Amino acid sequence: MLTLIKGGRVIDPGNLDGVMDILIKNDRIIDITPLEKSEINSSELLKKQNAIRIIDAFGKIVVPGLIDMHVHLREPGQEYKETIETGTLAAAAGGFTSVCAMPNTIPVNDNRQITEYILNRARNTGKVNVYPVAAISIGLKGNRLCEYGDLKDAGVIAISDDGNPVLNSRLMRRAMEYAKGFGLPVISHCEISELSSGGSMNEGVVATRMGLAGIPNEAESIMVARDIALCELTGAHLHIAHVSTSQSVSTIRDAKKRGVSVTAETAPHYFTLTEDAVCGYNTNAKMNPPLRSAADRDAIREGLADGTIDVIATDHAPHSSLEKDVEFDMAANGIVGLETSVSLGLKLVEERIISLTVLIEKMSSNPARILHLDKSIKKGNVADITIIDTNLSYTVDSNSFFSLGRNTPFNEWEMKGRACLAMVGGKIVFENMIS
Amino acid sequence: MQFERKHILDMESLSAEEITFIIDTADRLKEISRRPVKKVPTLRGKTVVLFFYEASTRTRSSFEIAAKRLSADSISVSKASSSMVKGETLIDTAKNLEAMNPDIIVVRHSSAGAPHMLARLLKTSIINAGDGMHAHPSQALLDIMTVREKKGSIKGLRIAIIGDISHSRVARSDITGFNKMGAEVVVAGPSTMIPKGIESLGAHVADSSDDAVKKADVIIMLRIQKERQDSFLYPSDREYSRFFGLNRERMKKAKKDVLIMHPGPVNRGVELSSELADGPYSIILDQVTNGVSLRMALLYLISGGIRNVDTD
Numbered sequence: 001m002l003t004l005i006k007g008g009r010v011i012d013p014g015n016l017d018g019v020m021d022i023l024i025k026n027d028r029i030i031d032i033t034p035l036e037k038s039e040i041n042s043s044e045l046l047k048k049q050n051a052i053r054i055i056d057a058f059g060k061i062v063v064p065g066l067i068d069m070h071v072h073l074r075e076p077g078q079e080y081k082e083t084i085e086t087g088t089l090a091a092a093a094g095g096f097t098s099v100c101a102m103p104n105t106i107p108v109n110d111n112r113q114i115t116e117y118i119l120n121r122a123r124n125t126g127k128v129n130v131y132p133v134a135a136i137s138i139g140l141k142g143n144r145l146c147e148y149g150d151l152k153d154a155g156v157i158a159i160s161d162d163g164n165p166v167l168n169s170r171l172m173r174r175a176m177e178y179a180k181g182f183g184l185p186v187i188s189h190c191e192i193s194e195l196s197s198g199g200s201m202n203e204g205v206v207a208t209r210m211g212l213a214g215i216p217n218e219a220e221s222i223m224v225a226r227d228i229a230l231c232e233l234t235g236a237h238l239h240i241a242h243v244s245t246s247q248s249v250s251t252i253r254d255a256k257k258r259g260v261s262v263t264a265e266t267a268p269h270y271f272t273l274t275e276d277a278v279c280g281y282n283t284n285a286k287m288n289p290p291l292r293s294a295a296d297r298d299a300i301r302e303g304l305a306d307g308t309i310d311v312i313a314t315d316h317a318p319h320s321s322l323e324k325d326v327e328f329d330m331a332a333n334g335i336v337g338l339e340t341s342v343s344l345g346l347k348l349v350e351e352r353i354i355s356l357t358v359l360i361e362k363m364s365s366n367p368a369r370i371l372h373l374d375k376s377i378k379k380g381n382v383a384d385i386t387i388i389d390t391n392l393s394y395t396v397d398s399n400s401f402f403s404l405g406r407n408t409p410f411n412e413w414e415m416k417g418r419a420c421l422a423m424v425g426g427k428i429v430f431e432n433m434i435s
Numbered sequence: 436m437q438f439e440r441k442h443i444l445d446m447e448s449l450s451a452e453e454i455t456f457i458i459d460t461a462d463r464l465k466e467i468s469r470r471p472v473k474k475v476p477t478l479r480g481k482t483v484v485l486f487f488y489e490a491s492t493r494t495r496s497s498f499e500i501a502a503k504r505l506s507a508d509s510i511s512v513s514k515a516s517s518s519m520v521k522g523e524t525l526i527d528t529a530k531n532l533e534a535m536n537p538d539i540i541v542v543r544h545s546s547a548g549a550p551h552m553l554a555r556l557l558k559t560s561i562i563n564a565g566d567g568m569h570a571h572p573s574q575a576l577l578d579i580m581t582v583r584e585k586k587g588s589i590k591g592l593r594i595a596i597i598g599d600i601s602h603s604r605v606a607r608s609d610i611t612g613f614n615k616m617g618a619e620v621v622v623a624g625p626s627t628m629i630p631k632g633i634e635s636l637g638a639h640v641a642d643s644s645d646d647a648v649k650k651a652d653v654i655i656m657l658r659i660q661k662e663r664q665d666s667f668l669y670p671s672d673r674e675y676s677r678f679f680g681l682n683r684e685r686m687k688k689a690k691k692d693v694l695i696m697h698p699g700p701v702n703r704g705v706e707l708s709s710e711l712a713d714g715p716y717s718i719i720l721d722q723v724t725n726g727v728s729l730r731m732a733l734l735y736l737i738s739g740g741i742r743n744v745d746t747d
Contacts, residue, residue: 198666205632209447211547211569211604214631281548326524327546329567 001026001051003426007035008057008387012064012377013361022062024383027426032379055433057387060420063360064375065097065128065384067367068338070162070187070241070265070313073099073130075121076114077106082318082404084118085125087338090316090403092430094338095419097384098129098375099316103140104163110135110146115154127429128422129384131157131371133187136175140164145175152182157371160187162241165223167193172227176236185237185263185370190223190248191289200329202275202290210278212329217296220289221247228255231262239370240264242315244289246299253308263370264303265311268337268344269409271300271353277409283324283331285409287317301353310366312359314341318405336398336405343415346390350416356390387421387433394418438736442554442561445570446611454615458580461725461732467504468727478507481738482537485511486529487564488544493699493723494564494573498541501730507538507738525549526556533557539737542566547604560737568602574698575608577729579616581722582653585694590617595647596638597679598657598706599628599668605698606657610638623647624657624679627668644679649688655696656681656707672705682708686716694718 003024010020016032023031068091074082082090084101091099101118103109109118115132122130134156138144140163148159159179166172166188179186196219201207203214224240228251231238240252243266252264269287274294277285285291303309317334324331345359354362364386368375375384398411422430436456443449449457467475483502487495495511502509514520518528525544532540539560542550547567554561565571583589594613600606600622610620614637622633623641633640641647648654659675669675676682681695695707695716703709711717 203631205635208630208632209607209636211567211607213568281551322524325526327544327552328548329546 001053001426003053003055005055005057005062005385005387008060008062010062010377011357011360013357013365015376015378017357022377022385024426027382029377029379029381029383032377055387055421059391061356061388061390063386063388064364064368064377065422065424066095066342066363066386066419067098067371067373067375068096068314068316068341069100069311069367069371070267071099071101071316071338072104072318072334073101074318075105076117080404081320083125084121084130085127086402086404087316087318088122088127088130090336090338090401092127092422092424093402093419094340095342095386095388095422096128096338097386097422097424097429098131098373100131100133100157100371102160102162103133103135108135108139109133110138110140112147112150112154115151115156119155128424133158133160133162135159136161136166136186137171142166142168142171145171145178148179148182148184152184156184158185158187158239160189160241162187162189165189165191165193169226169230173230173234176230176234176238180234180236183372185239187239187241188223188227189241190220190227192219192222195219195222199290200286201278202292204275204293206275206278210281215290217245217247217292220245221251224248224251228252228260228262231255232260235261237370238262242267242270242289242313243300243303243309244270244292244296246296249299249303249308253303253306256308263310263366264308265313266300266304266309267313267315268341269335271297271304271348272344273297273409281328282409283326283328284335284407284411286328286331286333287315287335288333301348304348304362305354310362311370312341312345312362313367314338316403318403319407320404321406324407335407335409336401336403338403339401340396340408340410340415342388342419343417344410346417383423383426385423386419388417389420390417392416392418392420440737443572443733443737444550444554444561444563446572446575446608446615449572449615451615451617454576454579454612457576457732457736458583458729460736461580461729462584464731464735465725465728467731468724473504474506475504476506477735478502478505478738481507481539483507483509483734484532484537484540485509486532486540486542487511488514488525488542488549489565491543491565493726494543497723497726498564498730501727501734504727505731505734507734526552529553529557533559539734562733562737565604567604569604569607571604571608573726573730573733574605575612576733577722577726578609578655578696579612580729581696581718581725582694584721584725585718586652589613592618592652593650594618594620594653594655595623595641595651596620596655596657597623597644597647597681599659599663600624600633600657601628601630602660602663603657607636609655610636621647621651625669625675645685645688648681648685650690651693652690653694653696654681654689655698658698658700659702659706676705680706680708681711683710686711696722699723
């Protein structure tokens, strides 16, 4: 089976940028032809091959498959919130061809059996590549290390106690050292619980007015500083999850200048929204870390622009109305993000905060590099490809999400640009091409 | 004026004109409580549900007495006696109550914003009787009523609020309410209990409690909760009382015609000495008395005032 992605602008940061055709045979890319030669080639091909599927990508952007390295798929254990099937369908619809599944499932992904279960379900019901992230500590409890060797053997791509911070510095140090030996990046959810507990939004004027207990920026940035120090001590690869504060950005920036092997991600809501979104006690604007001040949002944007923040990941956290249609302080943290991420990223491009190429870097090439994956568009590689229509305007309708979660603060937002095709291993897993 | 509000959720949403109108109405209703037969038929046939998810003596009995003096039927639902203990959500419990067609639900809840959520989801009128650390509008209104009664007007007065501002819904509603009425509000307390950006509600932060007491026309003392010691907000009652409590020594610095208020319940000897709580400056019990009239006014106005009343 041959597929030709024809006439799109191919952007593979550091590798390709230009209008070209991509020829795919079965699951692999077999040829990439710049525009000048493509007319001849494709017509010759057409003569030779009747069984060729042509995807008209004229006016669209063709990029290496997007990777969301921070997703909660909820399976096993909370299939009423999301399943591997619905979560990966949402991923495909959002333009992602790969997702990392965080380990806070029930039971926790802290052993080979759960990893294998997730991979098995992904093979049977998943639409995109699922790369499991295993726990740092057994049960996410911060007492004992998991068996990273066995977990890696089973298919784990990184480790994280996401959702919970690793409070014990000695355990974190050993986790980094031990994980380093297996080449696994350590993804850290940075939070000093003693400073955050009881809080349900950012500490500041809005929390004061609303009578809600606040979470100070330092609950995050102190832990970022600790983990960077441990990273320097151990030489492990540290990846800071969901950066939300200006202090964290400058701490990471300084560490990178020193050459520390640290990378960082932020989520679209942190570069788009501020704590004001909570007004009216909107539980769909409640997450951990919380939405911060406008100054923090601007610092996050700066961090994205100057390369301090390497990755945009969604922290896709589906919840049902059971967790969200309740009193604000009792509501669960988290929002869904897979199906709005590309559009919110394109807003940054439209506002000239980052270029389109840099956006693709942060949503594909950088996560791939951090996770030791090769998803670039080149001959012989597996065809994981996303096509983006940067001009398509639409209104977000959470009821039409593929995700089971409806918990988004972006419902009814006017967006411009979205993914219109996702291809995983040469197979189209989502298509919404409007020429 | 016509009172058009369906809900009373916080002081932020009320205008100075509305506040004055509510208090004028409460003043007029006050004589009912002095009659030998303390009951008028005004709200006959109306049903008021007192939905209290958090412990309360004063506010709950005040609303209940207010409802009864206006001849409304009132029932109380508390957390312990509700299906909440069986795991029913707030919304489900509230929707079930609504299905029985009450006219007003008075709600007290430990979560900020809970009454706002009910107001959004139910068709019934909601009165907020205190939500978390957010708002306690009926308390602020009765405080303004009591001060106006004693001082003649609010404009230009200096109101000092001393204590745990951070955790106090009374402080937030009082700051907003007194400000709207033209008073100057200063707050004082341990720095651990002064929340970020309290100035944005319209309060100045005093340098010390002495400083706050010195120029005040009214001093509102807040209850200090003992469990705050566990979260390191203050070291001991002894220290608190010495630096932030109101006692004879500190009172020497106050104006001669100062008024002392407290939303209750009082920790005698901690934030307020017994002799002051019971002394001539104290109008704490006047607050409680006015609370009934004020809540009668709220129930009456929310029910549509004279337009909706059974007059036969």
